[in-house]
Each structure stands twice: as structure tokens, then as C-alpha cells.
Amino acid sequence: MLYRESGQFSTSYLAEGRLFKLYQQRWGFYALLAFAFLAVPYLGNDYWFSAILIPFLVLSLAGLGLNLLTGYAGQISLGSAAFMAVGAFAAYNFQLRIDGMPLLLGFFFGGVTAALVGVVFGLPSLRIKGFYLLVSTLAAQFVVTWVLTQFGWFSNYNSSGVISAPPLVILGHDFSSPAGRYLLTLGVAAALFWFAHNIVHSELGRRWMAVRDMDTAAAVIGIPILQTKLLAFAISSFILGIAGALWAFAYLGTVEPHGFDLSRSFQILFIIIIGGMGSILGNFLGAAFIVLLPILLSNLSATFLAGVVDPGQLENLQKIIFGALIIFFLIKEPAGLARLWQAFRERSRIWPLRF
Amino acid sequence: MMNIMKKPSVLLGALALGLILSSVSAQAANEQYFPLQSYRVGPYAAGGTGFFGGFIDYLQYVNLKEGGVNGVKFTWSECETEYVVEKGVECYERLKKGLNGAPAAATNPLSVGIAYATLERSTADKLPLITINHGRTDSTDGSVFPYVFPLQLNPYSEVSAIINYIGDKSGGLDKLKGKKIVTLFHGSPYGKETNPILELLAKKYGFSLTLLEVPHPGNEQQSQWLNIRRIKPDWVILRGWGVMNPVALKTAQKTGFPADHIIGNIWSNSEEDAAPAGTAAKGFISITTHPSGTNFPVLQDIDKTVLKAGKGNLQDAKRFGTVYYNLGVVNGILNVEAVRVAQAKFGKRPLTGEEVRWGFENIKLDDARLKQLGAYGLVQPLKLSCSDHEGGGAVRFQQWDGKQWKVISDWVQADRKLLRPIIEESSHKYAKEKGITPRDCAKES
Incomplete structure (x- = not known):
């Protein structure tokens, strides 16, 4: 019993529909947002922003995109990185070819383009499921990279086929400093997480889960399968597309299509598997695990073991530890880190009593 | 449904630990630092171990043989990138500040992807980015890319x-x-x-x-x-x-x-x-751009001072004198030469990235200088300038x-005269896209 829940009742439908019904949770959440938006920009340094926080946020967002599709709507996809690439290259081209295009609108259209491509590659999901669908989304992965490399138009005929970030200016404010890029990423991510959270709790979210659990049954109770699945692909790809644009513009600055290859898709898939399928929080936990843990291990080993152990061996050692941790967590909780956190919270509610 | 309320508590713990570690720093020493974004595992390990082995061995050699450049010793630390772009970026951000007060001289990622991703960062941080024998062709135009050096040979x-x-x-x-x-x-x-x-x-x-x-x-x-x-x-x-x-x-x-x-x-x-x-x-x-083999005075000397003393970086001594190893040595020679040139202008002390950049732009390796370095035939004659960041453009x-x-x-x-207008066209397009005003190279000294 770390905090009291008793005495808090919903007295209106509006209150009942709240994200966090307990005021402790609410205030905790506000405090966290305030910390991320106001305190972190002053506390962090270049290394934290550019190497840790920005990729963490972007990959959380990418995880969210895939989680909507795979965790909520039950459609497995290995094309996440391709949709990110579409978003990045589309946002770049909108920015480049339309004079005076506002940055965020460019991101939005990048996301919309990714959504359209996502719908096209989502069409097979009406006929095939599971691993077979996985194979068809794999096609997206290869086709998109190939098209972006093959046709120079997409990279504005850059001789090396790379795109680089336009000036990051929103309403006259320059966001190109590391702290600015962090705030930009955080702002976009927070907005999309809010959006996704609401979708998941809306009728559409319920339809996704019904399709995920059994699509025949869902069809029988009158859920339009075609529309539901394609909307899942569209919204998922939209978020992935914006994540891709952030990856290109706010994080790396310059990317080539090869930067969005199959291993990135796998990385995003691992984020949601380890974080927790069908969970919003799980995306953060998964991204933290996949992105931050290796960096932490590498920092630790650079501090304590450099010079003692051969650098190549050291790297392999880190991989062994990382792999062992993945196995440990998946055995401990196959439903992901989010489930672990939920179990912890359920216990702490009744603490110090047991069960 | 779980909530997002306490999401980063686990994460914050980890982050805090990292913060403590990264803020450890000691007294400034009379040293010049090379951040090494090396790769020793993964699919390109063969290239990485050879190149960084040669690079480290050369720095070690200068330290042992001459006590560094004018008394400023070299120091370095490695960060494994596996040739993966994000890891390279993380390494760049981690190492760019220098080590124990020794300022970073230049970064040498030997990876096209990492070079692209750190290109703008290098410019903002005023730290030269060396992409020997590879990299972005139009970065040859130093008036638009002041901190990027595709040394010796661009595509x-x-x-x-x-x-x-x-x-x-x-x-x-x-x-x-x-x-x-x-x-x-x-x-x-x-x-x-x-x-x-x-x-x-x-x-x-x-x-x-x-x-x-x-x-x-x-x-x-x-x-x-x-x-x-x-x-x-x-x-x-x-x-x-x-x-x-x-x-x-x-x-x-x-x-x-x-x-x-x-x-x-x-x-x-x-x-x-x-x-x-x-x-x-x-x-x-x-x-x-450089022959393999060990038949050069500088390599013989490295063998004697570094390898025979058991201080070599290669695990497999048989790779001494291979193409990748020699490329590392060549890269070491060019980096050290840039430091030497810059020290002649700015003083015999550890230099900032901006000063080392000046050194790179004023490298002038003619046959006499190459013979002095024991690298005649190994390194091509090279003369860099503000507008020309490639220099050589010759191969064997x-x-x-x-x-x-x-x-x-x-x-x-x-035929570099033929290529120059094409390179400039591309670099000016980049400058326009980015809103960069090219430097006036006539005014650089």
C-alpha cells in the first residue's frame, strides 16, 4: 500500500473515460512530462541528447507503430523499416520540392505517404495470415529499399543516394541544437503516443483486438475485416513513417536507404516482443532495453575493462551478456517487460500484504 | 491496461549510472587524443582490425620513437561500432570531448554510413572527419565542407x-x-x-x-x-x-x-x-593507393619498435603489411602529419579540432618529405588546400x-581537372540545400 486508492470515484462519464483514474497516477504522469520537457533540456548534455535520448524516443515511436499493427491488430510485419524509409524520404521530398513547407506538415505528409504504401502492402493480409503475411511484408522491405536506391529522383539525384535534413525550423524557432532536436522528437512522440493511446481505447482499438483474437469471430459479429485491417496498416505505417522522418532528420541528419534495412525491422520487432505486445508502455521499456542497455554495457566495459581485455573480446562479451539478459527476461515473463511492470504494480498495491 | 506513469524509473536508474560514469574526468595532460570508432566484430571485422591495427601501431610508433610530436604524446581509446551507423554516432558523441583533458584531433570512422551520419556533427563540433579513400565525393570541395577530408582519393x-x-x-x-x-x-x-x-x-x-x-x-x-x-x-x-x-x-x-x-x-x-x-x-x-608489403623503412621501423617490443595491436602478426594494415599506417602518417603542421603554426601543445583542420589543409607531402618519413612509395605525394581536401588522386x-x-x-x-566542375556542381547544390555560404578560399591562409 504505497498509496491509497480508496475514496476516488468517477462521478461523470468524462471522468470515467480518463486515461489515469487515480490522481496519484495523473500527477505522476504530469510530473514526468514536465520533467521530460522542462528539466531534461537543462540537465542533459550533447551526448545524452544525440546518442541516447533521441534514438530511444524515435525507436519507442517506431515500436508503437509496429505494436498497433502486431500487438493490437495481430498482423505480423517485417516491413517496419521500409515504412520508416518511405516516411523519411517522402518528408524530405515534400520539404525540398514545395517551397515554404512547414517542417511538421512535411513530417505529416511523410507519414501519410508511408500510410498509403502501408495499405498497399497490407492488402495481402486479407487472404494470408501469420508467417505467410510476414513473408509478404518482407517484400516491402526489399522493394522500398530497391526503389529508393534505383531512382535518383527520391534523393534529389544525390550522387551517393543519401538525403540530408532540411533546416529544423518551426515557426521561426531553430531546433537544430541537440537539445532542440530532443525537444522536437519528444514533442512529436508525445503527440503520437497520445493519439495512439486514444485510438487503442476507441471503438477502432476494440475492433483491432477482436480481429487479433479471432478474425472469423470478429467478422461474425459484424466487424468489417477489410477496413479494420487496412486501417491498422495505415495508422501503423503513419506512425512508423514519422518515426523514420525523425530518425533521418532529428537523429542522424543524413541517411541512405540502406540505413533502413531488414535488421532495423528486426530491431523494432524485438522492441515490441521484449517490451510487450499490445501495450503502450511496453514500447518504451522495449526500446530502453534494446537501445540503452547495450550502450550502458559498452560504457561500463569501456570504463572498467578497457586495456585489460582485448577490445574485440570485450564486444563479444557484451553481446553474450545482452543475449543472456534477453533469454532471462523472456523466460521470466514471456509477455514482455510491460507485463512484469504490471505484476509489480499489482503487488505493490496490496503491499505489505501478500496476494 | 497499464499506464505510462512510471515508465522511465528503470531507465533512469541506468541512465543515472551512465551519467556518473561519463562525468569522470581527470587533469589535462600534454596529450593529443584520437577517438577511434573501430570495428573488430561483425561482417567487416577483417577491414576494421587491419585498419585500426595499423593506425594504432603508427601512433604507438610515434610515441615510442619520438615521444610524440614535439613532446605531445598521442593517446586514443576505442569504441566498437560494428560498422553500424547508430553505434558509430553514439561512439562519436561519447568520444568527441577528448580523453582525460586531451583534446580530440580528428575522427576516422572508415565507414561511409557513419561518415555521412557524423558529417554535419563534425562541422558543428569543429572536429575534422577523415574519410581516407572513400566518403562523399563532393566533400572534396573544402569551401563547402570545411571539416571533411576524403584524403588521397575520392570515388x-x-x-x-x-x-x-x-x-x-x-x-x-x-x-x-x-x-x-x-x-x-x-x-x-x-x-x-x-x-x-x-x-x-x-x-x-x-x-x-x-x-x-x-x-x-x-x-x-x-x-x-x-x-x-x-x-x-x-x-x-x-x-x-x-x-x-x-x-x-x-x-x-x-x-x-x-x-x-x-x-x-x-x-x-x-x-x-x-x-x-x-x-x-x-x-x-x-x-x-598504397602498396601492401613490408618493404618500406617506416614499416620496418614499426616492426622493430612496436611489434618486436610486443606492443603491436594486431592479434595475427601475419597481417602485418597487408592492404588494410598499410592503409591504417598511411592514415596514421597523414593524421600525425596534420598535427605536426598545425603545431608549427599554433604552438607545441595539444591542439583543438579546428587547429588540426588547418593542419590538414596545409599538408604538403613531397618526395623529400616522404623519404624523411620512410614512406616513399607507400604514400603518394599529397598537397591539400582549403578548396582541395583530396590532394592526391593517384593510384597504383x-x-x-x-x-x-x-x-x-x-x-x-x-583527370582531376575534368572532375572538379562536377564536384563543385554537387557541392554547391548541397550548400544551397543547406543554406551554407561557401568559404572564400582566396582569403584563407
């Missing part, structure tokens, strides 16, 4: 030199008319980068050019080589990468194309590219005799 110069060599072999560039050349390129931005230049040269000299793409990773090339047999070209230029190279050589043998009419580019020129093809590689020609040709590379030509120069 355009590479093909131009190859065509010049073929011209030489045919008895003059005018004899190229009517010749048939096929270029087999890796299906990636890297592979396609030189195609426009080849087309331009084909038009200029009147040879017929066929461009054949090999999709990544390139372990199946039957159809491409059947095509080549049909075309019956005089020469095949191999613009390969990794496994694509030995497969190309083996398939060439299978389809009956002679290996001694295949010319490998700068990423198809190592022992690791030729040896796996076995007998099929015998006679294979490739370009190189080597041939695989079944066991090792034999140098078969003197320095062959690229």
Missing part, C-alpha cells in the same frame, strides 16, 4: 584513374575509341556513385560502356557474367564490396573471362577479396599472383 578520381590506366595499356587515351568496357557494380549508393562519371568518360573517349548491377550481397552472379561473355568486353571494372568480389572472380573463371582483364576498385583490392577466390583470382588487377595498380599483391605500375593520376 570519381578512382574511376578516372582506372580509365587512364586502361588507356595507357591500349597505347594512349585516343585508342580507347571503340573499346568495350563493362562495369560490374554493387547495387547500393556506393556502387552507383561513379556511374555518371563513367558515362561521361565513355562519351569523351568514345568507348562503349555497359553498366551491370549486382544486387547486394552479390553471392550469385551467373547471369551478369553470362551477359559479359556475350558482350566480350576488353575490360571489366569490378566495383565490388565484401563477398561480391571473390564470387565475381570465381564466376568469371567459370564463364571463361580472363582475370587479368578485370580491374578491381578500391574496395576490391585487399587480400581478403582475392584470396578466397583461390586460383580464379590469379592475375586479377586492382587499384590501390597491383596484380594478384595467387599468394600476394605485386605492384605493376607507377602512380597513375586521375
Whole structure:
């Protein structure tokens, strides 16, 4: 019993529909947002922003995109990185070819383009499921990279086929400093997480889960399968597309299509598997695990073991530890880190009593 | 449904720990630091261990032999990138601040992807980014890319030199008319980068050019080589990468194309590219900016001072003198020379990245200086300037005799005058996209 829940009742439908019904949770959440938006920009340094926080946020967002599709709507996809690439290259081209295009609108259209491509590659999901669908989304992965490399138009005929970030200016404010890029990423991510959270709790979210659990049954109770699945692909790809644009513009600055290859898709898939399928929080936990843990291990080993152990061996050692941790967590909780956190919270509610 | 309320508590713990670690720093020493974004595991480990082994050994050699440059010793630390872009960026951000007060001189990622991702960061942080023998072609134009140095050879110069060599072999560039050349390129931005230049040269000299793409990773090339047999070209230029190279050589043998009419580019020129093809590689020609082998005074000296003293970086001592190792040594020579030049202007102390950049722009290696360094024949004569960040643009040709590379030509120069306008066009496009005003190189001293 770390905090009291008793005495808090919903007295209106509006209150009942709240994200966090307990005021402790609410205030905790506000405090966290305030910390991320106001305190972190002053506390962090270049290394934290550019190497840790920005990729963490972007990959959380990418995880969210895939989680909507795979965790909520039950459609497995290995094309996440391709949709990110579409978003990045589309946002770049909108920015480049339309004079005076506002940055965020460019991101939005990048996301919309990714959504359209996502719908096209989502069409097979009406006929095939599971691993077979996985194979068809794999096609997206290869086709998109190939098209972006093959046709120079997409990279504005850059001789090396790379795109680089336009000036990051929103309403006259320059966001190109590391702290600015962090705030930009955080702002976009927070907005999309809010959006996704609401979708998941809306009728559409319920339809996704019904399709995920059994699509025949869902069809029988009158859920339009075609529309539901394609909307899942569209919204998922939209978020992935914006994540891709952030990856290109706010994080790396310059990317080539090869930067969005199959291993990135796998990385995003691992984020949601380890974080927790069908969970919003799980995306953060998964991204933290996949992105931050290796960096932490590498920092630790650079501090304590450099010079003692051969650098190549050291790297392999880190991989062994990382792999062992993945196995440990998946055995401990196959439903992901989010489930672990939920179990912890359920216990702490009744603490110090047991069960 | 769980909530997002306490999401980062686990994370914050980890982050806090990292913060404590990263804020540890000690007193400034009289040292110059090289942040090394090395790769010793993963698919490109062969290149990484060789290159960074040679680089570290050379820095070690300067420390042991001369006590550093004018008393300023070199120090370095490694951060594993596995050739992965994000890891390289993380390493860059981690190491750019220097080590124990020793300021960073320059970064040398030896990875195109990492170089692209850190290109703008380097410029903002005023830290030179060295992409020896590779990188973004238009960064040759130092007025737009003040902190990026594609030293010795950029991709355009590479093909131009190859065509010049073929011209030489045919008895003059005018004899190229009517010749048939096929270029087999890796299906990636890297592979396609030189195609426009080849087309331009084909038009200029009147040879017929066929461009054949090999999709990544390139372990199946039957159809491409059947095509080549049909075309019956005089020469095949191999613009390969990794496994694509030995497969190309083996398939060439299978389809009956002679290996001694295949010319490998700068990423198809190592022992690791030729040896796996076995007998099929015998006679294979490739370009190189530096011969392999140990027959240079500087390498003999490294062997004596560093390796024999048990301080060498290579795990496998047999790789001493291979292409990648020597590239590392060459890279070390150029970096150290830049520090030396900059110290002559700014004083005998650890320098900032901005000062080292000046050093790079004022490198002038002529034959006399190269002989002094014991690197005559290993490093090409090189003169950099504010507007020219490449400098050399010359290659030598080597041939695989079944066991090792034999140098078969003197320095062959690229037609850099022809390429310059194309490079400037591209760099100015970049400047316009980015809103950069190019430096006026006439005013730089």
C-alpha cells in the first residue's frame, strides 16, 4: 500500500473515460512530462541528447507503430523499416520540392505517404495470415529499399543516394541544437503516443483486438475485416513513417536507404516482443532495453575493462551478456517487460500484504 | 491496461549510472587524443582490425620513437561500432570531448554510413572527419565542407584513374575509341556513385560502356557474367564490396573471362577479396593507393619498435603489411602529419579540432618529405588546400599472383581537372540545400 486508492470515484462519464483514474497516477504522469520537457533540456548534455535520448524516443515511436499493427491488430510485419524509409524520404521530398513547407506538415505528409504504401502492402493480409503475411511484408522491405536506391529522383539525384535534413525550423524557432532536436522528437512522440493511446481505447482499438483474437469471430459479429485491417496498416505505417522522418532528420541528419534495412525491422520487432505486445508502455521499456542497455554495457566495459581485455573480446562479451539478459527476461515473463511492470504494480498495491 | 506513469524509473536508474560514469574526468595532460570508432566484430571485422591495427601501431610508433610530436604524446581509446551507423554516432558523441583533458584531433570512422551520419556533427563540433579513400565525393570541395577530408582519393578520381590506366595499356587515351568496357557494380549508393562519371568518360573517349548491377550481397552472379561473355568486353571494372568480389572472380573463371582483364576498385583490392577466390583470382588487377608489403623503412621501423617490443595491436602478426594494415599506417602518417603542421603554426601543445583542420589543409607531402618519413612509395605525394581536401588522386595498380599483391605500375593520376566542375556542381547544390555560404578560399591562409 504505497498509496491509497480508496475514496476516488468517477462521478461523470468524462471522468470515467480518463486515461489515469487515480490522481496519484495523473500527477505522476504530469510530473514526468514536465520533467521530460522542462528539466531534461537543462540537465542533459550533447551526448545524452544525440546518442541516447533521441534514438530511444524515435525507436519507442517506431515500436508503437509496429505494436498497433502486431500487438493490437495481430498482423505480423517485417516491413517496419521500409515504412520508416518511405516516411523519411517522402518528408524530405515534400520539404525540398514545395517551397515554404512547414517542417511538421512535411513530417505529416511523410507519414501519410508511408500510410498509403502501408495499405498497399497490407492488402495481402486479407487472404494470408501469420508467417505467410510476414513473408509478404518482407517484400516491402526489399522493394522500398530497391526503389529508393534505383531512382535518383527520391534523393534529389544525390550522387551517393543519401538525403540530408532540411533546416529544423518551426515557426521561426531553430531546433537544430541537440537539445532542440530532443525537444522536437519528444514533442512529436508525445503527440503520437497520445493519439495512439486514444485510438487503442476507441471503438477502432476494440475492433483491432477482436480481429487479433479471432478474425472469423470478429467478422461474425459484424466487424468489417477489410477496413479494420487496412486501417491498422495505415495508422501503423503513419506512425512508423514519422518515426523514420525523425530518425533521418532529428537523429542522424543524413541517411541512405540502406540505413533502413531488414535488421532495423528486426530491431523494432524485438522492441515490441521484449517490451510487450499490445501495450503502450511496453514500447518504451522495449526500446530502453534494446537501445540503452547495450550502450550502458559498452560504457561500463569501456570504463572498467578497457586495456585489460582485448577490445574485440570485450564486444563479444557484451553481446553474450545482452543475449543472456534477453533469454532471462523472456523466460521470466514471456509477455514482455510491460507485463512484469504490471505484476509489480499489482503487488505493490496490496503491499505489505501478500496476494 | 497499464499506464505510462512510471515508465522511465528503470531507465533512469541506468541512465543515472551512465551519467556518473561519463562525468569522470581527470587533469589535462600534454596529450593529443584520437577517438577511434573501430570495428573488430561483425561482417567487416577483417577491414576494421587491419585498419585500426595499423593506425594504432603508427601512433604507438610515434610515441615510442619520438615521444610524440614535439613532446605531445598521442593517446586514443576505442569504441566498437560494428560498422553500424547508430553505434558509430553514439561512439562519436561519447568520444568527441577528448580523453582525460586531451583534446580530440580528428575522427576516422572508415565507414561511409557513419561518415555521412557524423558529417554535419563534425562541422558543428569543429572536429575534422577523415574519410581516407572513400566518403562523399563532393566533400572534396573544402569551401563547402570545411571539416571533411576524403584524403588521397575520392570515388570519381578512382574511376578516372582506372580509365587512364586502361588507356595507357591500349597505347594512349585516343585508342580507347571503340573499346568495350563493362562495369560490374554493387547495387547500393556506393556502387552507383561513379556511374555518371563513367558515362561521361565513355562519351569523351568514345568507348562503349555497359553498366551491370549486382544486387547486394552479390553471392550469385551467373547471369551478369553470362551477359559479359556475350558482350566480350576488353575490360571489366569490378566495383565490388565484401563477398561480391571473390564470387565475381570465381564466376568469371567459370564463364571463361580472363582475370587479368578485370580491374578491381578500391574496395576490391585487399587480400581478403582475392584470396578466397583461390586460383580464379590469379592475375586479377586492382587499384590501390598504397602498396601492401613490408618493404618500406617506416614499416620496418614499426616492426622493430612496436611489434618486436610486443606492443603491436594486431592479434595475427601475419597481417602485418597487408592492404588494410598499410592503409591504417598511411592514415596514421597523414593524421600525425596534420598535427605536426598545425603545431608549427599554433604552438607545441595539444591542439583543438579546428587547429588540426588547418593542419590538414596545409599538408604538403613531397618526395623529400616522404623519404624523411620512410614512406616513399607507400604514400603518394599529397598537397591539400582549403578548396582541395583530396590532394592526391593517384593510384597504383597491383596484380594478384595467387599468394600476394605485386605492384605493376607507377602512380597513375586521375583527370582531376575534368572532375572538379562536377564536384563543385554537387557541392554547391548541397550548400544551397543547406543554406551554407561557401568559404572564400582566396582569403584563407
